[in-house]
Amino acid sequence: MSIQEFLQHMANGTSLGSLYALIAIGYTLVYGILRLINFAHGEIFMLGAYIAYYGIIFTPLPWWLVFILASVLTGLVGLLLEKLAYKPLRSSPRITILISAIGASFLLQNLSILVFGGRPKAFPSPDILNGILNIRGVSVASISIIIPIVTIILLVILTFLIKKTKTGMAMRALSKDYEAASLMGIDINKVISFTFFIGSFLAAVGGIMWGVKYPQLVPHMGMMPGLKCFIAAVIGGIGNITGAVIGGFILGLGEIMLIAFLPTLTGYRDAFAFILLIVILLIKPTGLMGEKIAEKV
Amino acid sequence: MKKSLLLVMCTVLVVALLSGCAQSTSTSGGGDSDVIKIGVFEPMTGANAAGGEMTVEGIELAHKKVGEVLGKKVELVVVDNKSDKVEAANAASKLIEQDKVVAIIGSYGSSLSMAAGDIVKNMQVPAVGCSPTNPLVTLNNDYYFRVCFIDPFQGTVMANYAFNELGAKKAAIIQDVQNDYSVGLSTYFAESFKSLTGDDNSIVATTSYNAGDQDFTAQLTSVKGLNPDVIFAPGNYGESALLIKQARDLGIDAPFLGGDTWESPEFLSIGGDAVEGIVYSSHFTSEAPVTEVSETFLAEYKEEFGQDANAFAALGYDAYMLVIDAIERANSADSNAIRDAIAETAGFVGATGNISLDANGDAVKSAVINQVQGGKFIYLTTVEP
Numbered sequence: 001m002s003i004q005e006f007l008q009h010m011a012n013g014t015s016l017g018s019l020y021a022l023i024a025i026g027y028t029l030v031y032g033i034l035r036l037i038n039f040a041h042g043e044i045f046m047l048g049a050y051i052a053y054y055g056i057i058f059t060p061l062p063w064w065l066v067f068i069l070a071s072v073l074t075g076l077v078g079l080l081l082e083k084l085a086y087k088p089l090r091s092s093p094r095i096t097i098l099i100s101a102i103g104a105s106f107l108l109q110n111l112s113i114l115v116f117g118g119r120p121k122a123f124p125s126p127d128i129l130n131g132i133l134n135i136r137g138v139s140v141a142s143i144s145i146i147i148p149i150v151t152i153i154l155l156v157i158l159t160f161l162i163k164k165t166k167t168g169m170a171m172r173a174l175s176k177d178y179e180a181a182s183l184m185g186i187d188i189n190k191v192i193s194f195t196f197f198i199g200s201f202l203a204a205v206g207g208i209m210w211g212v213k214y215p216q217l218v219p220h221m222g223m224m225p226g227l228k229c230f231i232a233a234v235i236g237g238i239g240n241i242t243g244a245v246i247g248g249f250i251l252g253l254g255e256i257m258l259i260a261f262l263p264t265l266t267g268y269r270d271a272f273a274f275i276l277l278i279v280i281l282l283i284k285p286t287g288l289m290g291e292k293i294a295e296k297v
Numbered sequence: 298m299k300k301s302l303l304l305v306m307c308t309v310l311v312v313a314l315l316s317g318c319a320q321s322t323s324t325s326g327g328g329d330s331d332v333i334k335i336g337v338f339e340p341m342t343g344a345n346a347a348g349g350e351m352t353v354e355g356i357e358l359a360h361k362k363v364g365e366v367l368g369k370k371v372e373l374v375v376v377d378n379k380s381d382k383v384e385a386a387n388a389a390s391k392l393i394e395q396d397k398v399v400a401i402i403g404s405y406g407s408s409l410s411m412a413a414g415d416i417v418k419n420m421q422v423p424a425v426g427c428s429p430t431n432p433l434v435t436l437n438n439d440y441y442f443r444v445c446f447i448d449p450f451q452g453t454v455m456a457n458y459a460f461n462e463l464g465a466k467k468a469a470i471i472q473d474v475q476n477d478y479s480v481g482l483s484t485y486f487a488e489s490f491k492s493l494t495g496d497d498n499s500i501v502a503t504t505s506y507n508a509g510d511q512d513f514t515a516q517l518t519s520v521k522g523l524n525p526d527v528i529f530a531p532g533n534y535g536e537s538a539l540l541i542k543q544a545r546d547l548g549i550d551a552p553f554l555g556g557d558t559w560e561s562p563e564f565l566s567i568g569g570d571a572v573e574g575i576v577y578s579s580h581f582t583s584e585a586p587v588t589e590v591s592e593t594f595l596a597e598y599k600e601e602f603g604q605d606a607n608a609f610a611a612l613g614y615d616a617y618m619l620v621i622d623a624i625e626r627a628n629s630a631d632s633n634a635i636r637d638a639i640a641e642t643a644g645f646v647g648a649t650g651n652i653s654l655d656a657n658g659d660a661v662k663s664a665v666i667n668q669v670q671g672g673k674f675i676y677l678t679t680v681e682p
Contacts, residue, residue: 005522008547012514118342118377119350120535122566132546139547214511215542216535216567220343224509259515266505266516267474 001260004137009260010253015144017252019209022151023229024236024244025158026202032239033175033195035094039101040081041203042226043108046219048074048204049123049211050116056124063126071204078200079193081108087189105226112219123215130212143212150209154202155245161198162241171195175239224270231277237290246288251276333630334372335620336392338403338413343380344508344533347561348405348609352427355613356402358594358601363617366624378404382412389413393420399630400425400623400639402616405609407431407478414438423636425620427612428557428580431481435658442639442658444615444647445580446682448478448556452485454578454664454680455529455554460493463552465526467501471516471540473532474505482531482556490529501525506540508533513540514547521549531556538568545571552576560608565672572669576677581608581649582665584676594648608649615647 023045030038038044051073055066085104089097131142162168170191173181182188210225211217229244232251236243251273259266280287337356340349353375360373374396378385385404392398393416401417401424404410410429417424417440426434426443430451435441459465468490473479487500501523504516517540520528528544528551530537541553555577565572583605586592594614598606622645623638624630645652650662666677 002522005518008518008521009515012512012518016512016514113342118346120346120563120567122563122569132548134548141546210511214539215569216511216539216563218344218346218535256512256515260519263504263516263519267507269507269510 007138009256011138011140011144013253013256014249015141015147015213015252016256017249018144018148018151019206019213019248020225020229020232020252021245021248022147022154022209023203023206023225024232024248025151025155025241026199026206027229028233028236028238028241028244029158029202030195030199031233032241033171034192035175036086036097037101037230038199039098039226039230040085040104040108041199041229042222042224043105043112044074044078044081044200044203044222045207045210045225046112046217046222047077047108048200048207049217049221050112050121051204052208052211053121053123053217067205067208070208071201074204074207075197075201078196078203081200082193082196087192109219109223116217116219118219121217123211123217125212125215141213143209147209147213150205151245154205155241158198158202158241167191167194228270228273231273234277234287235280237287240287240289243287243289331369332372333366333369333624334374334396334398335617336389336396336398336401336403337373337375338378338385338388338392338401338409339375339405340380340409341375341377344535345380345406345409347534347563348428348558349377349380351561351607351609352403352405352613354602355427355598355606355610355615356617358597358610359614359617359621361601362597363621366621367628367630369630371621374398378409380406380409382408385409385412386416389416389424390420393417393422398422399632400620400635402427402613402620404429406476407434407481408476410434410441411477414441417441421636422632423623423639425616425639427616428609429478430557431477432657432659433477433481438658439640440636442642442654444612444619444649444652444660445557446662446664447659448482449485450682451556451578451664452482452487453489454666455556455576456486456489456493457680458576458578458666459490459527459529459554463527466494466496467499467523467525467527469502469504469520469523469525469528469551470500471504471506471513471520471528471530471532473508473536475508476532478556478558479532483529486529486531506532506536508536510536511539513543517544517547517549521547525551527552527554529554531558534559534561534564535567538564538572541568541575542571557608560667560674565669565674568669573672574669576666576668578664578680579608579667580662580664581606581611582667582674582676583607585665585679587650587663588646588648590646591648591650606648611648615649615652618647619645619652 027041052070055070085100129143133140170186174191232247233244236247258272339353364371376388378388405428407429410426418438423440428445430448432447470483472483502520553575557579559577560579595606623635627634627638643653652660664680667674668677
């Protein structure tokens with residue numbers, strides 16, 4: 001393998017990894033605050049891409065505005081999902097909410113088949129995002145540079161939001177102790193809604209970026225990325241936002257390198273993520289960046 | 298309160314799961330005794346959705362034209378097999394056990410057809426595939442037939458094209474390992490390309506991906522380093538279009554060759570400029586009608602759908618007409634009698650050509666070679682077997 005080929009593989013891996021990282025942030029955020037694994041995250045991701053698709057096709061708005069509006073709209077869908085599927089179960093055992101999340105995921109997927117149809121749609125990605133940069137024989141799509149930048153910007157904003165703002169403080173309080181936080185005058189419903197909005201907004205950004213990079217929309221497109229980004233979040237330490245980013249990159253680079261160096265194992269690409277998950281759970285169950293979480297009694 | 302909510306959520310979950318199960322739609326009702334039921338299992342959702350839908354269009358067009366046989370109404374029972382092998386097997390058993398169909402048409406996708414192979418064989422209901430091209434679909438199965446050619450022929454056609462027309466000496470293969478069609482076609486292409494070049498090392502790489510993958514950059518980067526003259530990459534239209542797009546982004550300018558599955562509008566819309574110039578083999582082209590039935594079919598299709606017919610619609614049309622023809626010749630709606638009549642098919646004039654079934658139940662027909670030019674599928678040439 002030439003140096004150039006290796007660098008190309010690195011570029012490919014980083015580009016895929018940053019996409020995983022972007023989606024994993026939303027996953028980990030919702031878990032970190034609410035201790036809820038939102039299994040419908042992948043479907044929110046898919047909805048984000050579809051909403052952006054219809055926005056570009058049916059409105060005269062510029063693409064960047066459509067992307068922003070679609071993300072906000074998807075955020076609201078996430079908020080609605082929380083109200084319908086999770087809020088009524090808030091005092092139930094956690095497993096009930098988990099089952100509800102799985103149900104919501106199936107429901108959204110099948111509704112999408114009904115509404116959007118089973119045939120794939122070509123995402124009309126704007127030309128400006130589809131440029132190719134050639135750096136000494138290594139080809140990098142401009143979207144592959146934009147995605148990590150977007151990821152890092154969102155990461156910084158989110159960290160600021162959680163660490164420095166009042167809402168962020170409320171979110172952190174909620175993650176520590178639900179009841180005590182409400183006794184301290186925190187409007188739990190508002191904070192949870194906000195968390196879901198942000199989480200779904202992030203999923204939508206991921207979905208749209210995914211659509212630009214891989215311009216094929218299908219109703220089940222969120223399933224595998226959803227699962228993999230959940231794994232990325234666990235690898236990084238679920239609940240830890242920086243960890244999710246690191247986990248995403250590990251997963252993306254790992255997948256590409258697996259195929260690059262062991263081409264005969266290409267068929268096990270998806271299995272790789274799961275094996276990595278098992279290894280992490282065996283060695284460091286809290287994930288790379290995870291802290292020991294005291295189980296609430 | 299909590300319990301009732303739990304109940305609601307469980308109901309939602311069950312509804313969600315059920316709505317995912319195979320849904321069947323009957324196109325006409327009526328009493329049982331004066332109705333002959335023909336089952337159709339095709340992928341209407343999932344990775345092969347476009348191919349399945351186009352096939353069903355052709356089948357329904359034919360059903361609209363000939364809705365009666367032996368003085369009885371024909372009822373089509375269409376089931377979505379969701380591009381999934383397990384669903385395909387379930388769909389076939391549902392059609393036979395629940396709907397009591399006398400014959401089955403389908404499916405797009407060799408893997409999906411093969412998944413139903415043992416079921417139709419054991420239940421003794423004949424099945425006629427429209428476009429599954431893998432030889433294993435009909436091999437050792439007296440109840441599976443097809444109206445299309447098979448991959449050893451298709452693979453040879455493309456290898457010949459690569460060697461003779463493109464002057465290629467080195468080829469790389471990128472296949473979908475979960476897809477019997479893709480793997481089979483790649484194998485036949487490799488065999489015949491090796492014998493044409495007389496060089497056992499003329500296939501410089503055989504790399505794989507999985508159906509559903511979106512990122513092929515790792516495989517393509519490795520292939521790029523080997524500098525092949527041509528890349529043969531048969532697979533689903535969606536994945537293939539993404540793959541070719543990513544190849545062009547990585548600076549690979551070798552020509553891409555593929556098989557009949559590429560013929561779908563989605564291949565063009567997803568691939569965009571990247572798929573310009575690609576070449577693939579197919580069953581039929583609206584630009585070169587082969588029989589008088591082709592002419593009427595093309596006219597009927599255009600009237601119904603407002604556009605030119607594609608290969609899959611034509612094959613669906615032929616499969617339905619062949620089954621009706623067999624029922625007439627058998628003069629019976631008994632599955633075994635129909636099977637025998639299908640097996641004896643010779644010189645049946647279809648939209649895609651003259652169909653005679655060989656000992657395996659495969660049609661021996663010519664192939665056409667098409668190219669993408671200006672965002673359209675353009676006919677290049679016809680290849681006789």
